[in-house]
Amino acid sequence: MMTDALLRELRTALGEQGVLTGNDIPARHGTDWSGLPPVVPVALLRPTSTEEVSAALRICHAHGQSVTPQGGLTGLVGGARPSDGDIALSLEKLTGVEAVDLQTSTLTVRAGTPLETVQKAAEEAGLFFALDIGSRGSCTIGGNLATNAGGNRVLRYGMARDLVLGLEAVLPDGTVLSSMNRMVKNNTGTDLKQLFIGSEGTLGVITRAVVRLHPRPTSGVNAICRSPDFAAVLGLLNLAREALGGGLSSFETMWPSFYNFVVERLPELRPPFPAGPELNVLIEAAGFEPDRDHERFEQFLVTAFERGFLTDAVVAKSEQESRRFWAVRHAGSEYQRVLGSITSFDISFSNDQLGDVVEECEAAVKANWPTAYALSYGHVGDGNIHLIVNIPGVEVQPRNEIADLIYPITGKYGGSISGEHGIGTRKLNYLSYSRDDREIALMGLLKRTIDPRNILNPGKMLPLDAVAGPTGEKLALD
């Protein structure tokens, strides 16, 4: 509970500007992009250094005060939304690229730096930071690591986790754990940085990171291809891997439900093909030999056509056309405007299952709500699909009933209820579809060990009863 003594100590450590309360707290700190209603935190902390993060956590730990870490607040599952009585700890003042090292192809950055700033700093140095997601202008690198973000180039470069060499994090009691390694190989025991990557701010607050940069590709080809069915899409994917090798960077599939919706409801995006029963695949290849790369890509399309993996294809002739293709794929950013409230899913599977999964999920939704939209698309190269459901004319969408249809199907196929967005609070009740009791118990044990007073993002990612002690007692705040 927030007391005057706690507030005084925080103000002494962070200064007046570092601790906001009441009406001084900007409204945006009340929630994230999950659509969950805002909760005003009891205070907003804005530390400007690792030392201040450490001091803030040490004080909150001593007082048993719960803390929600916040980055750019673009998370989709409620992880950065404070719970009642929480202090929000924003990394928005801990920003800046500290160094770009051309010798080691690494970049050292503070956690609150927007992803787009990191991408630009790499570009200015003639290199490439491969992580890219639609919220790049607002999300922060700390939030990207805390959620182990995925996005558009996982196929080639991996998830956020795969792009990190070193990390600095502050534990719930204020201990600073700094392993800002720049080396690729380091097998000196447990890789501790991985504890903080993808654990949604429940085990520590990430303050700095060393990320890997890659050579900047000098050529890029984008095409939208039409495939007759999902078996052909898989054939196309495997051929693309074989023919384009490491050059293949995106393989994004739009099922007819999604693509035809864009054609009919968002014609201003100018999708290249008319509506139809086929699947549409946006393929991106990037390389270092512009002429040969284009030739190789054309040859790949010819072979795919001959093998029946595609029936038509349009290759972007300009940067502008490539952007237009991607705008079709990213039409999701228009859903709220066109549809109003939606229920969205971010589920993943082994990619040979995706055809059946999509068919089953869309059929289950339609069987219950015949007029519903059930729109499927996603990163098929990574086995990850997004399903968007909207029941027209219904003001309050039955989110729980829809989730109760989709997650059991996910569990049946042995899939994951979260391919890239995390668990937060939105998906807590469904965690057991993807993680068994022993896994959940081990995650609880880790949480208890690192955060025995349960002050850091309590009730996020893991159900509170999973954080209960060995004798079953709950870890309540004092």
Ligand SMILES: Cc1cc2nc3c(=O)[nH]c(=O)nc-3n(C[C@H](O)[C@H](O)[C@H](O)COP(=O)(O)OP(=O)(O)OC[C@H]3O[C@@H](n4cnc5c(N)ncnc54)[C@H](O)[C@@H]3O)c2cc1C
């Ligand atoms: C338009 C749009 C497109 C998106 N596309 C994608 C996509 O393609 N792929 C994808 O993976 N996600 C996507 N997202 C989701 C979101 O952008 C990511 O989850 C992103 O990584 C969150 O970063 P953030 O800085 O906004 O974090 P926040 O939303 O502020 O926080 C997310 C979680 O991380 C914790 N956290 C934040 N900063 C820290 C820190 N420094 N230390 C410890 N914990 C911290 C929070 O407590 C919370 O649990 C998209 C979101 C939007 C709105």
